[in-house]
Amino acid sequence: MKNNTGLKIVGAIAGLIACIAFAGIAWWLGSPLFLDNEVAEEFPFEAPAAEEVVADAAEAVEEVKAMTVEEVSALTDEEIAAMSDEEKAAAEAVLVEAAADMPDTEMEEDMPEDQAAAEWVATKTGTFAGKGGTYQGSGTATIYEMGAERFLRFDPFEVTNGPALKVYLVANPDGTKQADFGEYVSLGDLKGNIGAQNYEIPADLDLSLYNGIVIYCEPFHVTFSSASFGS
Secondary structure, three states: HHHHEEEEEEEEHHHHHHHHHHHHHHHHHHHHOOOOOOOOOOOOOOOHHHHHHHHHHHHHHHHHOOOHHHHHHHHOOHHHOOHHHHHHHHHHHHHHHHHHHHOEEEEEOOOOOOOOHHEEEEEEEEEEEEEEOOEEEEEEEEEEOOOOOOEEEEEEEEEOOOOOOOEEOOOOOOOOOHHHHOOOOEEOOOOEEEEEEEOOOOOOOHHHOOOOEEEEEEOEEEEEEEEEOOO
């Protein structure tokens, strides 16, 4: 009898332990369903007040507005990418104002004199148009070829003046940013914003890849005018 009683007591204790263990596991698994785990960590540093953030942003915009066109033109891609939309708008406003104030630069280049003009054949031509608003352009872009020699000529030509303008041969002249142009190559600085002018085209360039011309402001990634061959 004593042995049976002892076994019953041991069994009861074992059962109680099992119940406690099961209840603990059940609580561990089920409690997240109905208990909140609230966290309230402090900033690892002192957070700026909202009004300070607004003031800093406004100050940054004012600093951009105070920049000269040379300073805006010298901005790198990384610096522009780091700007807020308001800062970018302020920088472009500086560029637009400078373009409006810049005096016209006139060119009157003749056709190349080393060969008679009649020997050159016009193979591609297009008409310049502005991109609306401040940036306007008009005139004709023509590619002339004679054997392995070829050059691009603007005649007549006029475009809004601006800082650091470049002449691009592009696959897609309807684009407004470099990323939109597809295949493109720079033929150098725009010589003047008014008048006839010539640009040499490298002999090894595959002209079948290019469908037009873009007058592009490299520092601030703005298209001033474009011409599509065949237009």
